[in-house]
Amino acid sequence: MRARRKLHLMISRIFSALHLSAALGSGLIAGVFFAFSSFVMPALARLPPAQGVSAMQSINVAVLNRSFLGVFVGTAACCVVLAVRAVASPSTASARLALAGSLFYLLGCVLVTRAGNIPYNDALARLLPNTEQAADFWERYVARWSLWNHVRGLAAFVACALFILSLGGCSRFGVCATPERSQLDPLPSKLSQTGYGTAEAREFKPRFELWSDGAQKRRWIALPEGARIDSTDVDEWSFPVGTRLWKEFVVDGVRVETRLLQRVGPGSEDWAAQAYVWLPDGSDAVATPGGANDARGTSHDVPAAGQCWACHGGRKSFVLGFSALQLEGPAAPGLVNLDALVAEQRLTRAPSSPLQVPGDATAQAALGYLHGNCAHCHNQRRPAAAANRCFDPRNELDFALRSAELATVEGTATYRSAVGTAFEPGVPDASRLVELMSSRGFSQQMPPLGTEQVDAAAVGAVRGWIAALH
Numbered sequence: 001m002r003a004r005r006k007l008h009l010m011i012s013r014i015f016s017a018l019h020l021s022a023a024l025g026s027g028l029i030a031g032v033f034f035a036f037s038s039f040v041m042p043a044l045a046r047l048p049p050a051q052g053v054s055a056m057q058s059i060n061v062a063v064l065n066r067s068f069l070g071v072f073v074g075t076a077a078c079c080v081v082l083a084v085r086a087v088a089s090p091s092t093a094s095a096r097l098a099l100a101g102s103l104f105y106l107l108g109c110v111l112v113t114r115a116g117n118i119p120y121n122d123a124l125a126r127l128l129p130n131t132e133q134a135a136d137f138w139e140r141y142v143a144r145w146s147l148w149n150h151v152r153g154l155a156a157f158v159a160c161a162l163f164i165l166s167l168g169g170c171s172r173f174g175v176c177a178t179p180e181r182s183q184l185d186p187l188p189s190k191l192s193q194t195g196y197g198t199a200e201a202r203e204f205k206p207r208f209e210l211w212s213d214g215a216q217k218r219r220w221i222a223l224p225e226g227a228r229i230d231s232t233d234v235d236e237w238s239f240p241v242g243t244r245l246w247k248e249f250v251v252d253g254v255r256v257e258t259r260l261l262q263r264v265g266p267g268s269e270d271w272a273a274q275a276y277v278w279l280p281d282g283s284d285a286v287a288t289p290g291g292a293n294d295a296r297g298t299s300h301d302v303p304a305a306g307q308c309w310a311c312h313g314g315r316k317s318f319v320l321g322f323s324a325l326q327l328e329g330p331a332a333p334g335l336v337n338l339d340a341l342v343a344e345q346r347l348t349r350a351p352s353s354p355l356q357v358p359g360d361a362t363a364q365a366a367l368g369y370l371h372g373n374c375a376h377c378h379n380q381r382r383p384a385a386a387a388n389r390c391f392d393p394r395n396e397l398d399f400a401l402r403s404a405e406l407a408t409v410e411g412t413a414t415y416r417s418a419v420g421t422a423f424e425p426g427v428p429d430a431s432r433l434v435e436l437m438s439s440r441g442f443s444q445q446m447p448p449l450g451t452e453q454v455d456a457a458a459v460g461a462v463r464g465w466i467a468a469l470h
């Protein structure tokens with residue numbers, strides 16, 4: 001199993017290197033052709049025809065050297081491999097972009113060179129520079145050859161852009177689509193109209209919280225009168241239609257936003273979700289489906305409604321922190337926990353066994369953190385992208401803690417899916433997940449959104465856990 005994953009990882013690194021080579025190669029070639037289109041051909045065209053012809057003949061001989069041909073043909077070879085792989089597994093956005101890039105390079109650049117430019121070069125090579133025939137042909141050569149050169153230069157340039165997109169940037173995660181009107185319409189425009197702050201809204205706190213750059217958060221749930229949560233699947237509760245949940249963010253003492261999730265229909269994705277940003281006088285908060293950066297003068301970014309789906313969408317339960325595993329254990333006074341839900345008969349079925357996270361305290365902290373901060377995306381129970389998905393990982397990592405897999409550390413999905421690839425037992429420094437958790441920057445951080453500051457305590461806990469493994 002582990003050897004297979006290592007092989008998998010190695011192959012994916014080789015393909016990353018091929019992507020990079022294709023991007024650099026097509027960029028270099030685009031630059032060469034750009035120089036000809038931009039000033040080399042115009043310069044030669046200014047010379048007397050005999051001189052122009054001899055200069056171009058000399059260029060056409062000199063260009064057949066190892067460095068130019070190496071880049072030109074080497075890039076084509078990378079493109080062929082990437083195109084074959086993309087056709088074999090066209091499912092990812094990155095593969096599709098690489099395929100488009102390869103086709104641009106192979107057809108727009110290599111084929112055009114072969115069918116457009118080379119015949120002109122061959123014809124030019126057969127002429128003696130000082131003849132009238134050469135002067136006649138030269139005029140045509142400059143016009144036609146340059147035209148084909150514009151085409152192949154542009155194709156190489158577009159190929160380069162596509163390879164860059166396929167390598168990283170947006171294609172890696174996808175862009176979050178704006179939710180349809182029907183997914184926002186059910187929500188009122190003011191927070192005070194949502195039932196926020198009323199007696200039916202009961203406060204809770206998940207055991208393993210999501211890190212939000214140190215923001216203080218509070219959460220509430222309001223279940224419809226007399227309705228029960230379908231808890232047949234211990235790990236994926238299904239909430240009655242009409243359920244509302246709120247989560248409030250206080251950053252540096254400023255109450256910035258309160259988010260709302262509301263179940264609006266029977267389908268698993270029938271949820272409405274958006275954030276409300278507080279007015280400066282604190283009298284109410286206003287629906288902000290477009291999100292807001294550095295809201296209310298803090299460094300906190302309020303996500304756009306489409307982004308809610310990046311983390312909440314895709315699994316059977318849309319709700320993340322109100323689950324059996326997250327509510328297990330004692331609660332602060334006034335807060336709801338699992339025992340209270342069972343006692344009040346709010347669940348269709350009580351969990352049959354205690355949801356004890358395996359391992360010692362260090363392991364529990366690390367596994368719980370990864371569950372709370374990574375499992376909403378890295379979760380093999382999250383089927384391939386549905387309508388509103390973005391930030392959707394393509395890899396096999398799974399950081400979810402599930403009730404049936406809590407007997408041993410080795411039995412958790414986290415251990416099984418990530419050992420040997422995302423972490424190396426005993427060596428936190430060689431562990432990719434530690435590296436990604438410890439960095440912040442576009443396409444170089446985990447989690448990829450919702451945080452701009454490293455969670456130092458969590459990195460410490462995860463490092464400690466990995467260091468103690470063997």
Ligand code: HEC
Nearest residue numbers: 209210245246247259260273274308311319320321322450
């Ligand atoms: C970066 C991932 C992420 C994004 C983006 C995100 N959430 Fe959440 N949200 C979570 C996680 C994880 C939890 C549970 C843990 C916690 O609350 O600390 C949660 C909890 C909540 C809760 C409490 C109920 C629950 O599911 O536990 C509400 C309400 C909520 N989010 C609303 C929203 C809304 C509305 C948006 C979009 C404006 C949004 N969230 C965007 C990850 C995210």
Ligand code: HEC
Nearest residue numbers: 172173373374377391392393394395422432433446447448
């Ligand atoms: C909002 C969704 C989301 C969350 C939350 C998230 N990831 Fe990721 N993760 C991704 C995406 C997207 C990729 C890109 C690679 C891919 O497409 O598979 C990725 C890739 C990775 C990779 C492998 C890729 C590489 O560059 O080596 C690791 C390891 C990883 N994540 C760890 C984590 C950890 C640890 C956490 C929690 C601290 C986390 N992720 C949280 C979406 C997410």
